[in-house]
Amino acid sequence: MEPSPITSSAGSNHQGRIHSRVLVGGFALSAGVVFATWFGAAALGRDEAKPRQSAPNVSSEEGFAEEEERFFAQQALRENCLICHSEQMISGQRLTSAQWKAEVEKMVGMGSPLPAEQSELLINYLSQEYSDTTPAHPVKYLSYDDAMKQIEPVPSPARIEGVDIEAGKGHFTTHCATCHAPSGIGGDLGPNLLEIASLFRQPDFREVVHSGRHRMPGFQTVLSPAQVDQILGWLQAQRYPALPEESR
Amino acid sequence: MGFLDGDLTRRDSVKRVAFGLSTLGFGPFVKADEPGLILRNSRPLDLETPVTALSPRLTPNDKFFIRSHLSTPAIGLEPWLLHVGGQVERRKSWSIEELERLEQVTIPAVLQCAGNGRAYFRPRVPGVQWDRGAVGHAEWSGVRLIDLLDRAGYKSTSQHVHLLGADAPPSPKTPRYLRSLPLEKALSPSTIVALRMNGAPLPYPHGGPLRLIVPGWTGNHWMKWLRQVVLSDVEAPGTYQQAGYKMPRSPAPPGAILQPSDMVSLTYMNVKSLITSPGEGATLKVGPQRVQGVAWTGAGHVTKLEVAFGAQGPWRPAELEGETTEGSWRTWSIQWSPERAGVYSIRARATDSHGETQPDVTPWNKSGYLWNGIDRVTCEVS
Numbered sequence: 254m255e256p257s258p259i260t261s262s263a264g265s266n267h268q269g270r271i272h273s274r275v276l277v278g279g280f281a282l283s284a285g286v287v288f289a290t291w292f293g294a295a296a297l298g299r300d301e302a303k304p305r306q307s308a309p310n311v312s313s314e315e316g317f318a319e320e321e322e323r324f325f326a327q328q329a330l331r332e333n334c335l336i337c338h339s340e341q342m343i344s345g346q347r348l349t350s351a352q353w354k355a356e357v358e359k360m361v362g363m364g365s366p367l368p369a370e371q372s373e374l375l376i377n378y379l380s381q382e383y384s385d386t387t388p389a390h391p392v393k394y395l396s397y398d399d400a401m402k403q404i405e406p407v408p409s410p411a412r413i414e415g416v417d418i419e420a421g422k423g424h425f426t427t428h429c430a431t432c433h434a435p436s437g438i439g440g441d442l443g444p445n446l447l448e449i450a451s452l453f454r455q456p457d458f459r460e461v462v463h464s465g466r467h468r469m470p471g472f473q474t475v476l477s478p479a480q481v482d483q484i485l486g487w488l489q490a491q492r493y494p495a496l497p498e499e500s501r
Numbered sequence: 502m503g504f505l506d507g508d509l510t511r512r513d514s515v516k517r518v519a520f521g522l523s524t525l526g527f528g529p530f531v532k533a534d535e536p537g538l539i540l541r542n543s544r545p546l547d548l549e550t551p552v553t554a555l556s557p558r559l560t561p562n563d564k565f566f567i568r569s570h571l572s573t574p575a576i577g578l579e580p581w582l583l584h585v586g587g588q589v590e591r592r593k594s595w596s597i598e599e600l601e602r603l604e605q606v607t608i609p610a611v612l613q614c615a616g617n618g619r620a621y622f623r624p625r626v627p628g629v630q631w632d633r634g635a636v637g638h639a640e641w642s643g644v645r646l647i648d649l650l651d652r653a654g655y656k657s658t659s660q661h662v663h664l665l666g667a668d669a670p671p672s673p674k675t676p677r678y679l680r681s682l683p684l685e686k687a688l689s690p691s692t693i694v695a696l697r698m699n700g701a702p703l704p705y706p707h708g709g710p711l712r713l714i715v716p717g718w719t720g721n722h723w724m725k726w727l728r729q730v731v732l733s734d735v736e737a738p739g740t741y742q743q744a745g746y747k748m749p750r751s752p753a754p755p756g757a758i759l760q761p762s763d764m765v766s767l768t769y770m771n772v773k774s775l776i777t778s779p780g781e782g783a784t785l786k787v788g789p790q791r792v793q794g795v796a797w798t799g800a801g802h803v804t805k806l807e808v809a810f811g812a813q814g815p816w817r818p819a820e821l822e823g824e825t826t827e828g829s830w831r832t833w834s835i836q837w838s839p840e841r842a843g844v845y846s847i848r849a850r851a852t853d854s855h856g857e858t859q860p861d862v863t864p865w866n867k868s869g870y871l872w873n874g875i876d877r878v879t880c881e882v883s
Binding site: 336337338339341342345346347348349352355356362363364385392393394395396397398399400401403404406407412434438439440441444445447448449450452453489490492493495496498 | 579
């Protein structure tokens with residue numbers, strides 16, 4: 254899997270959409286919404302490390318506050334960490350609060366769009382969920398063949414051919430460049446799209462542009478399928494910059 | 502963390518949803534005996550080899566651990582070219598086919614992540630929590646880097662060889678995985694640009710179509726998806742060369758304030774061994790059996806392997822097999838006949854041709870590099 258919002262398996266899209274619906278439910282934080290969030294997560298196999306043995310405490314004001322904090326912290330994690338990392342990169346760690354703070358600051362320095370005002374919320378959440386005393390998760394396995402299927406870095410199906418690349422550049426400039434930069438190498442909100450393996454996973458690419466992912470909105474009412482393919486054709490023709498050579 | 506999207510295969514999702522619905526998500530989802538590689542990070546891909554798969558002299562490609570800094574790049578947007586430039590008489594580029602027509606060499610070498618064993622350091626340190634299996638041994642085939650540098654005519658002013666792979670960072674603020682090798686190491690006849698791994702075209706997750714092989718040195722030097730080589734009079738700029746992959750010159754406790762001048766770049770691996778059979782937690786029968794494993798070091802070769810059975814057991818020499826080529830590993834085995842049922846610890850320690858021996862515990866360092874504490878498994882004899 255790639256650090257890009259255009260990469261997704263069918264499964265993860267499905268999961269993402271469920272969460273989108275939960276999020277669309279609003280942040281009014283009625284007990285119903287909180288429970289739906291919890292239930293949606295539980296049904297999808299949430300956190301094995303700290304399985305809840307009962308529904309979250311929503312019967313007190315403290316319970317609301319705690320769940321509200323978790324809710325927004327998880328959202329911050331999804332929108333700012335999972336652009337590049339898988340969940341295991343986070344859940345595999347066991348760190349102190351000071352170490353989590355240093356990690357979050359390092360990642361912001363490396364381009365995570367985490368808003369400054371959410372930093373403390375996220376650090377507190379990580380420090381509680383993945384502290385140096387949290388029991389380790391059970392080991393998970395992935396076969397080599399399944400790993401290869403996730404990466405698929407070679408054309409399959411073949412490269413997109415015969416589309417109007419110049420038109421694709423125009424659509425990209427209009428609709429994508431604000432977040433992904435005019436060149437496509439990524440900006441503050443959208444990751445790099447040049448030379449990434451997901452350019453070869455055309456169905457995934459189309460689905461993400463159509464429906465959106467993480468922070469990205471869906472463009473289903475804005476871009477036609479043909480226009481999306483033109484954008485893909487243009488992206489496939491672009492190259493990430495090489496190293497400068499001083500003696501050239 | 503199932504509330505997060507993005508990491509499950511379709512099959513896993515179905516399995517997890519089904520399991521989650523039946524139990525409301527309580528309990529583990531993967532059986533311990535499920536085959537495959539240990540998943541440390543699915544995006545980018547970090548997979549660890551179960552130690553019990555490391556008994557053979559050569560680790561099969563599909564069992565070999567995988568470490569990625571950035572995402573696997575698209576391969577095939579255009580024909581792959583390896584560029585050599587910078588302080589050279591003539592810039593040169595080679596296609597895969599052109600590289601295949603140059604003299605090919607095959608070298609057996611251990612590839613080990615600098616952070617293999619990071620999970621054993623206390624206090625814990627951030628980073629991929631590798632257990633014992635971020636290591637493997639393969640026969641790498643390809644072209645000597647010196648043959649390419651010679652053809653490009655590297656200038657006498659050049660002292661470092663910058664290496665860049667095709668994996669693009671997600672954000673312009675994210676550093677590229679840019680590294681450099683001192684020229685002397687780049688010119689070593691065992692430093693090769695590999696096209697093949699254990700006889701097969703180099704698989705993409707292992708850096709295919711081209712990866713640098715630096716026998717004896719930690720994996721951070723083994724540039725994957727190699728595309729650009731630049732000769733320079735200075736080290737590569739950027740965090741991965743200037744800040745990352747460095748150790749304190751001498752052990753420093755947690756919290757110690759270290760200056761950049763206190764730090765040195767990782768180069769050679771240290772001496773290390775693994776008990777590959779029996780596996781951790783295995784159940785054995787009373788009576789004679791063979792305990793086996795592998796051992797390697799960075800500079801030189803392993804000369805001695807000792808095993809101790811039981812917490813107080815004496816160290817007994819094991820039989821070492823295989824070549825003494827620098828950078829490769831040797832297999833070892835020893836007969837063991839537990840006479841009574843019980844829980845036993847088995848320990849292994851290697852010594853190399855420089856007289857270095859595995860310590861009981863590796864001194865702590867803040868990045869969790871180069872763990873080489875005496876290897877241990879616990880098994881039950883019934």
